Amino acid sequence: MKQIEFGLDTFGDVTYDENGRTLHQAQVLRNIVAEGVFADQVGLDFFGVGEHHRDDFTVSAPEIVLAGIATLTKKIRLGSAVTVLSSDDPIRVFERFSTLDAISNGRAEVIVGRGSFIESFPLFGFDLNQYEVLFEEKLQLFAKLIKNTPVTWQGKTRTPLKDQDVYPKLEKAPLRTWIAVGGTPQSVRRAAHYGMPLMLAIIGGEYAAFKPFVDLYKKSLKQSGFEDAPMIGVHSPGYVAATDEQAKDECWPHYRAMVSRIGRERGWPPITREQFELGCGSDGALFVGSPQTVAKKIINAIKILELSRFDLKYSHGTIPHENLMKCIELYGKEVVPLVRAGL
Template sequence: MVELGISTFGETTPLEKTGQTYSHEERIRQLVKEIELADQVGLDVYGIGEHHREDFAVSAPEIVLAAGAVKTKKIKLTSAVSILSSMDPVRLYQQYATIDALSNGRAEIMAGRGSFTESFPLFGYDLADYEELFDEKLDMLLQIKENTNLTWQGKHTQTVINKPVYPRAVQEDVPIWVATGGHVESTVKIAQLGLPIVYAVIGTTPKNFKPLADAYRKIATNEGHPASRIKVAAHSWGWIGDNHEQAIQDYFYPNKQTVDNIAKDRPHWREMTKEDYLHSLSDQGATIVGNAEYVAKKIINTVEVMDLDRFFLHLPVGSLPHEDVLRAIELYGKEVAPRVHEYFQKKEKV
């Protein structure tokens, strides 16, 4: 059965009705409540991304996840993503092994190269080494996962000679997913390693990712990796409201705030128009906004097209009132998820 979850960056953009912005400390506290509610309404996984900029509150997702771990019972807790290229793999493993202890085996790592690059100069890394840093650090992280005592010869990392890494994760095979925006080269590398993959499906229709997902499975299978590790997930932006048209109306302003902020730093992005927004909600776009019935149908379509094992609704993109976010999570768990699960249960029986 497909796993359904939430991803978030802890957005802090101005609220439409008041013009006020949640402080970073307030937004971080809100996230712990959101994790707790997601667990209570039966969602499967909650992921928090790492950023180092004003419009996102979370630079250390592992700390927020640890706070959520002690307040939850079943939900899996993951980064979404950890910018592995600018992190110490030893420290990253120790942090998530600690979350695994606090949650009794519910921690996961989602590693990424970092589509936002503020962390590179902040921690003293050269963007010219972008690919090499990620590849080396991912290999090192996998070595740490497999061996208590680490022996490692580093180029961009430290060299370690037979030193133990503690604590060890509760899960013997703690999941390490790798996120990608949909580059062919990344898909091939992840498949060859036999690691589960997460596609950021945010700029185009999910059907454009199907060839990549199919290629990932074929390559990973041909490499001899076990089926239990060959998994595909997707993450898409979205919002859920009690009223369909109102949800569409409410989501435009915060969505535009985030897109416009990103466009300032990325020449291939542009400020969002209302036409752009409505296109993203169409069958040609990936954004999923509306009432529970509509959101469930669009998630089902995404899952079917890409044959997903897991789906993340990024909720919200841009700031909305916290009470509205909590209501959206409640709708997701109580009304959207049952519809999605019921659909696939009936399909399996046919």
């Protein structure tokens, strides 16, 4: 059976201290480095840091945070979760990740996506009306860059390139690059077109509902001339504590506040405890519970979605760093061994 990778993702949520006071973003960033180092110590395969540009998340420069973690770790792979390629420059993204790859001795990877938050577009001077074309053209260019060879490219959104080398060169090409998919068939087909690994970004509902995307991905890969399917991964929210009730009680108030804020911005109704409990159920996309409960759900998700990697998005709003460290410990030392044994 194929080897399954297990990772953790964080958006660098601004957290509380143990007394319920909001931490400074600088301290949260230092805590994220400690969490990444601890993830390596408990034997996890991947640590991902997402990019945002707003006051409730601290990480606007994932590669710098990951470089800090790289200098203190030995084995764990390090990447973004996600890099908003639409509002960045593909050459600069490649340069930053090839630098991270050098510092980490070949452990860097990138997950690119259009992003569900749009703050970066006005911040960097991009027109939201070009949402689709920006991502399509920049991904086309990035797919050339990760091959480590001189690039010739022309499009509408930036100046053309002819036989352009970009540095530093990768020691081993290509750079592992995932395409994050939130729920559109077009995005799945795009990943298959480039033969890139597919990362299913699940935030709610039932994880089995993403099975049609897996089937579409495999079908589209063959249509694009790829015989062997690259990796399929899932990024899904979760939180681990000693018991199911402890995990839900510790996670719920922070999760509710986070989702409620985002919901107000997007016109969603407030989330209820009943909805949260449903998400924590056996079919729901919230992998919240005891090690045994979470492991059982992950096993089912791996089988249904034919996964090569499962990334637990363990940060949820203001959950204190100390609680997150305990979650990481249980995930690495108990959940992952249970999953491996169950598979």
